[in-house]
Structures are given as C-alpha cells and as structure tokens.
Amino acid sequence: MSVTATYPTAALDLDTDVLVLGGGPAGTWAALSAARAGARVVLADKGFCGTSGATAPSGTGVWYVPPDAERRQAAYLSRDALGGHLADRRWSMRVLELTHASIELLAERGYPFPHDDRGAPAHGSLQGPEYMRLMRKLVKGAGVRVLDHSPALELLVDGDGAAAGARGVRRQRGDDWVVRAGAVVIATGGCAFLSRALGCNVLTGDGLLMAAELGAAFSGMEFSNAYAISPAFASVTKTLLYKWATFTEPGGEPIPGAASQGGRSVIARWLAKGPVYAQLDKAEPSLRESMREAQPNFFVPFDRVGIDPFTQRFPVTLRLEGTVRGTGGLRIVGDDCATTVPGLFAAGDAATRELICGGFTGGGSHNAAWAISSGQWAGAGAADHGRRVRAGAGTTRVAAAAGTVALREGRAAAFSPEAVIRQVQDEVFPFETNYFRSGDKLGDSLGRLDGLWASLRTADAASRDEAVRAREAAAMTAVARWMYRSALARTETRGMHRREDHPQADPAQLHHVLSGGLDEVWTTPSSPLTRPQAELAA
Amino acid sequence: MIELVSAERCTGCNICVSVCPTNVFDAAPKGVAGGLPAIARGQDCQTCFMCELYCPEDALYVAPEADQPVLVDEPTLVRAGLMGGYRAAIGWTRDTAARRRIDSTFRLIKGF
Numbered sequence: 194m195s196v197t198a199t200y201p202t203a204a205l206d207l208d209t210d211v212l213v214l215g216g217g218p219a220g221t222w223a224a225l226s227a228a229r230a231g232a233r234v235v236l237a238d239k240g241f242c243g244t245s246g247a248t249a250p251s252g253t254g255v256w257y258v259p260p261d262a263e264r265r266q267a268a269y270l271s272r273d274a275l276g277g278h279l280a281d282r283r284w285s286m287r288v289l290e291l292t293h294a295s296i297e298l299l300a301e302r303g304y305p306f307p308h309d310d311r312g313a314p315a316h317g318s319l320q321g322p323e324y325m326r327l328m329r330k331l332v333k334g335a336g337v338r339v340l341d342h343s344p345a346l347e348l349l350v351d352g353d354g355a356a357a358g359a360r361g362v363r364r365q366r367g368d369d370w371v372v373r374a375g376a377v378v379i380a381t382g383g384c385a386f387l388s389r390a391l392g393c394n395v396l397t398g399d400g401l402l403m404a405a406e407l408g409a410a411f412s413g414m415e416f417s418n419a420y421a422i423s424p425a426f427a428s429v430t431k432t433l434l435y436k437w438a439t440f441t442e443p444g445g446e447p448i449p450g451a452a453s454q455g456g457r458s459v460i461a462r463w464l465a466k467g468p469v470y471a472q473l474d475k476a477e478p479s480l481r482e483s484m485r486e487a488q489p490n491f492f493v494p495f496d497r498v499g500i501d502p503f504t505q506r507f508p509v510t511l512r513l514e515g516t517v518r519g520t521g522g523l524r525i526v527g528d529d530c531a532t533t534v535p536g537l538f539a540a541g542d543a544a545t546r547e548l549i550c551g552g553f554t555g556g557g558s559h560n561a562a563w564a565i566s567s568g569q570w571a572g573a574g575a576a577d578h579g580r581r582v583r584a585g586a587g588t589t590r591v592a593a594a595a596g597t598v599a600l601r602e603g604r605a606a607a608f609s610p611e612a613v614i615r616q617v618q619d620e621v622f623p624f625e626t627n628y629f630r631s632g633d634k635l636g637d638s639l640g641r642l643d644g645l646w647a648s649l650r651t652a653d654a655a656s657r658d659e660a661v662r663a664r665e666a667a668a669m670t671a672v673a674r675w676m677y678r679s680a681l682a683r684t685e686t687r688g689m690h691r692r693e694d695h696p697q698a699d700p701a702q703l704h705h706v707l708s709g710g711l712d713e714v715w716t717t718p719s720s721p722l723t724r725p726q727a728e729l730a731a
Numbered sequence: 732m733i734e735l736v737s738a739e740r741c742t743g744c745n746i747c748v749s750v751c752p753t754n755v756f757d758a759a760p761k762g763v764a765g766g767l768p769a770i771a772r773g774q775d776c777q778t779c780f781m782c783e784l785y786c787p788e789d790a791l792y793v794a795p796e797a798d799q800p801v802l803v804d805e806p807t808l809v810r811a812g813l814m815g816g817y818r819a820a821i822g823w824t825r826d827t828a829a830r831r832r833i834d835s836t837f838r839l840i841k842g843f
Contacts, residue, residue, distance in 0.1 A: 239752075240751070240752030240753060240754065241749060241750045241751065241752055243750070244750045244751070244752045244779070244781040244785070245752040246752070249752075249779070249781060250779035250780060250781050254836065254840060305831045305832045306832075306834075307832050307833055307834040307835070307837075308832075309837045310837075310838070315834070315836070315837040317836065317837060317840065318834055318836035318837070318840075320821065320834055322781070322784050322821060322823070323821075323831060341749065342749075342754060364754055365748070365754065365758075389777055389778065389797045389798065391777075391778075391779060392752075392777065392779050393777070394753055394775075394777035395752050395753060395777075424795075426795065426796050426797065426798070427778070427795045427796070427797050428777060428778035428779065428795075428797035429795075433839060433840070434839075436839075480838070480839075482835075483835035483838045483839060484835075484839065485820075486830075486833045486834065486835040487834055487835045487836040487838070487839055488836075489817065489820040489821050490780065490817070492820075493780060493795060493817050493820075494795035496813070496816065497794065497795045497813055498795060
C-alpha cells in the first residue's frame with residue numbers, strides 16, 4: 194500500500210495496523226486486544242500510559258458480577274432504573290460477561306487482589322496505581338509501541354472519509370509524530386473541563402473533537418453534569434466514604450437532605466449560597482481502618498493538612514466531572530464499538546455509556562467495566578478493519594490531515610487558549626446552568642458558546658508551543674456545545690439530566706439524543722427504545 | 732500541587748519527568764552533578780500524587796492544595812513523616828509491600 198500524504202512530514206513517522214489514542218484503562222485494553230488479534234499496534238498517550246487519566250491516581254470499584262443469571266439481571270435492573278431506562282439489556286450482559294473474564298485474567302497476570310473475610314478473592318475493586326502499572330506492563334509485553342507525552346492534534350482521513358491515522362507532537366522532544374494506520378481507536382476519555390477533579394485534567398475532550406472533525410456522531414451528551422464531592426482545598430474527588438458523612442452549614446447545623454447519594458443536589462444548592470462542611474462522623478471506629486485500607490488516597494489531603502475527617506469538620510466543594518462520570522460520548526453503532534465513521538472505533542469514557550447505565554453513573558464501577566469491555570471490542574474491531582485496509586496492497590491511499598480549529602490559517606489572530614478555557618468553564622461549572630438546567634439558561638449559554646466557537650473558527654493556527662492547549666480549549670468549547678444542545682433537546686428530567694422547567698420524565702422521550710456537528714451543531718432523537726414487557730414488570 | 736524536589740534526596744533519575752501525566756517537570760540537566768528536575772509548569776499540576784508514588788527516593792512532595800501554590804518546609808515535612816508517606820501506604824516501598832494486597836473495599840460496599 195502506498196500513501197499519498199497531504200500533511201507535513203514528521204520527526205517520527207510510523208505505519209501500523211491500529212493506532213490507539215489514549216493510554217488509560219480503555220486504551221490499554223484496546224491495545225492488548227488488537228495485539229492479541231495479530232495486529233501491529235501503536236498507542237499514543239497525551240501524558241504517560243500508566244499514570245494518565247482518571248483511574249490511575251484513583252482506584253475504582255468494578256461492575257463485577259459472577260455468572261449467575263439472577264444476580265446479573267438484578268445488577269442490570271438496579272442501574273437501569275437510576276439511568277432512566279435507557280440502558281440496553283443485551284449490552285449490559287455482554288459487558289458483565291467480558292468484565293468477569295477479564296478480571297480473572299488480571300488475577301492470573303499478577304494483580305494483587307485481596308481476600309475477603311471468608312478467605313475468597315475479592316475481585317470487586319482495583320487500586321488505580323497498581324492496575325495501571327500492570328496494564329502498561331502487559332501492553333509493552335504484547336509488543337505494542339507506546340508513545341508517551343505524545344498528544345494527538347488531529348486525525349488523518351482517507352479519500353473515502355475513513356480514519357487513516359493521526360498526527361501530533363512529542364512535547365518532551367519538541368518535535369512531532371505522524372502514524373498512518375488502518376484503523377484508529379479513540380480512547381481519550383471524557384471531558385472534565387480542567388476542573389482539577391482527581392486525574393481528570395488530561396481529559397479535555399480532545400478525541401471527541403478529532404472524531405467530530407471526521408463527522409462522528411455522539412449520543413447522550415446531555416448526561417454530562419456529574420459533580421463529585423471533594424475537600425474544598427483538594428483534588429481528591431472520591432465520594433464513596435461520604436456515605437458516612439454529615440453535611441453542615443457554617444454554624445454547624447446539619448443540612449436537611451444533604452447526602453452524597455440521593456442528596457448531592459442539596460449540597461449544590463447550599464454551596465451556591467456559602468460554604469458547606471462535612472465530617473465522617475457516622476463511621477464507627479471499627480470501620481475507620483478499613484476505610485483507610487480501601488482508599489488510602491482519600492486520606493492523603495487530610496493527613497497533610499492535619500485534619501481528622503472523622504472528628505473534625507472540613508469544607509467541601511463539588512468539582513465538575515462532566516462526561517467522565519456522565520454517560521455521553523461517541524455513538525456506538527456496532528458490537529465492535531464502531532463509530533459512525535469507517536475505521537474509527539471508540540472505547541471507555543470517550544464512548545457513550547448509555548448502553549449499560551443509561552443517563553446515570555454514580556460511581557466508577559460501570560465505567561471501569563465499560564473500559565475493560567469496550568476497549569477489547571474496539572481493539573479487536575480495529576485490528577480486523579485495519580488489517581483488511583492494509584491488505585489492499587497496490588491501492589493508493591490518501592491520508593489528509595482533518596483538523597480544523599487552531600491548526601489551519603485563519604483571518605484573525607490566534608486565540609488565547611487560557612482565555613477560551615476560562616470562558617468555557619464559566620458556562621459549564623455553575624450549578625445554576627449545568628446542574629439545575631432550564632431552557633432559558635441553557636439557550637443563553639449555548640448562544641455564547643456558539644459565538645465563541647465562531648471566533649475560534651476564524652482565528653489563525655496556534656504556535657507550536659500552544660497547539661496542544663489551543664486544541665484542548667477548542668475541544669472543551671465543542672463538547673460544551675454538544676452538551677447544552679442535547680440538554681435543550683431533552684425537555685424532561687431523566688437520569689442525571691434535570692430540567693427545572695420540565696421536572697418529570699416524559700414517557701414519549703424514551704430515546705437517545707444523538708448529536709454532532711462543528712459549525713452547525715445538530716441533535717436528533719434516536720428511534721424510540723422498545724422494552725420487553727417482562728423487563729418493565731421486573 | 733507539586734511544591735518540592737528535595738536536593739538532598741533527588742538523584743536526578745528523571746522518573747518523575749516521565750511519569751507526570753501533565754508534563755510539569757523539565758528534566759535534570761545531563762552531566763551536571765547534583766542536577767535536579769525543575770518544576771517548570773507547576774500551574775499544570777493536577778495534584779494526582781503519581782510522581783510521588785513513582786519516586787524511588789521519596790524526594791518529592793505534592794501539597795494537597797489543588798488550586799494554588801503553598802509554601803512548604805522540607806524539615807517539617809520529613810519530621811511529620813509526609814515525604815514518601817503515601818507511597819508507603821499503598822505498599823510501594825520494600826518494607827510495606829505486603830500492603831499491596833490490602834484493599835478492604837469489600838467491607839464498604841454491599842454485595843461484594
């Protein structure tokens with residue numbers, strides 16, 4: 194196969210079957226799976242594969258349910274109700290099945306699972322540093338070429354509109370890379386808008402923008418207003434232990450209805466007025482050591498500032514986790530996690546997770562299971578596609594750079610990434626716009642975001658030093674517009690999407706909201722979901 | 732945010748430069764005795780503590796304050812056992828390796 198290039202040559206120029214963008218759980222499982230299928234694989238991470246992303250510094254429960262039909266059905270139904278009945282039973286079952294098998298594989302490969310009080314292996318949670326250190330080792334052992342500190346700037350597209358690789362920079366070397374590939378997996382995570390939620394500042398929606406530049410569609414972008422509790426001063430957005438918290442106002446009185454689960458919106462309403470405090474006073478002393486063992490990182494901020502969270506109050510805040518703990522992302526149209534663009538596959542938080550949890554995620558466990566499963570399906574799908582494309586020897590394949598904003602010459606001066614980032618944050622952080630939504634406020638905000646996008650569109654290319662930041666700013670702007678356009682389209686309250694002006698679920702809106710577009714953002718409802726009577730009765 | 736690269740402890744191995752997901756450090760200059768990685772882009776630190784976990788010398792300190800820099804004093808941190816304290820807690824030091832297998836999440840979540 195010969196390739197006609199219409200992009201600048203790069204310091205590092207590679208040709209491969211599969212290119213995986215992102216080196217978190219989804220990207221590493223995708224790379225492993227593609228390599229296992231016999232493909233040549235390159236994995237490019239914006240940071241360092243093994244520490245990048247929301248999982249590595251954190252740790253997560255896993256949606257791990259043994260192969261017992263009743264337990265699995267119960268697991269599916271419990272989340273389905275929270276998620277507003279947008280989940281899919283078949284996808285839920287295949288995720289539970291593959292996740293279970295994959296956790297067994299991790300155990301075989303040396304993940305140090307603990308034993309529970311009866312001496313049985315406890316496979317329901319993963320410590321982030323251990324998990325991702327092992328995943329890096331497995332990926333390297335499988336012969337995957339890993340490019341660290343190599344953010345992608347744009348995808349390459351062939352003459353038929355199919356994904357054909359990507360181009361980016363090696364930011365610690367000050368040069369650039371291009372990888373021509375038969376297929377590309379987008380595993381770049383969700384978008385948390387640089388809120389400093391734990392591990393989330395690499396998650397700026399870059400892959401979503403790149404995919405949209407090839408015409409990819411999204412689903413469920415209205416489910417993008419997840420906020421996590423953290424100490425007001427710190428980054429540790431782990432919420433499980435707040436189950437044992439009492440939330441108080443500055444005077445020390447408990448706030449009625451405030452809770453981590455089922456009362457987080459109450460915390461948001463009080464935070465809009467002033468400080469809110471928490472104390473883990475409901476944890477029996479006998480449980481406290483278990484809490485430390487389970488989540489050592491939760492205690493790091495407290496130990497370092499000298500607060501005992503069990504006996505002392507501390508101020509809390511809510512940090513936006515956007516689509517990371519929301520469920521919206523790239524639309525999946527095949528069992529192999531194909532997107533609507535040929536040759537482009539999606540995995541993990543970059544893809545919609547509505548298939549297993551509809552419009553609500555309250556914890557990492559579904560996302561963890563989804564990353565493990567979708568990663569492997571996307572990797573295998575990309576391997577199959579990529580090898581077929583590359584087997585078309587003798588044909589000439591054009592690979593043109595497909596990026597837009599901040600990468601091409603414009604009519605106006607290059608924009609300031611930092612200023613754009615602040616403008617987007619001002620639209621997506623406030624509870625009164627994003628947490629508690631209404632048509633008026635969403636519309637106003639969207640008008641400003643559309644105007645911002647139009648100004649980015651006419652700006653000149655960013656300098657080499659600013660290109661990564663400028664593309665992050667552009668991606669955040671684009672993601673915010675898909676979010677709010679979708680939120681406007683869903684004129685009801687369902688899952689995490691709350692419309693103050695439409696406080697009830699509307700049975701006529703039991704569908705996904707699909708979206709996409711750059712200069713003109715569009716939304717359209719999917720066909721109505723049909724649900725077997727047996728499921729509804731249960 | 733990352734506030735300290737200890738001149739006393741750092742060997743200039745540059746592991747932190749590699750593992751930092753947000754590229755906060757510049758590498759220690761080559762061939763310079765006692766050269767240290769520099770905190771070149773501290774404002775990009777996301778306070779994820781990964782550099783501390785990977786530092787074999789416990790030479791780094793990430794202050795928990797995520798939104799603005801704070802002043803730290805190395806002797807005070809050492810006395811308080813905070814340098815390397817998190818790495819020890821997760822079992823990533825030789826003396827604490829048994830802790831890698833301790834994860835009592837199953838006691839906190841129903842159904843595990």
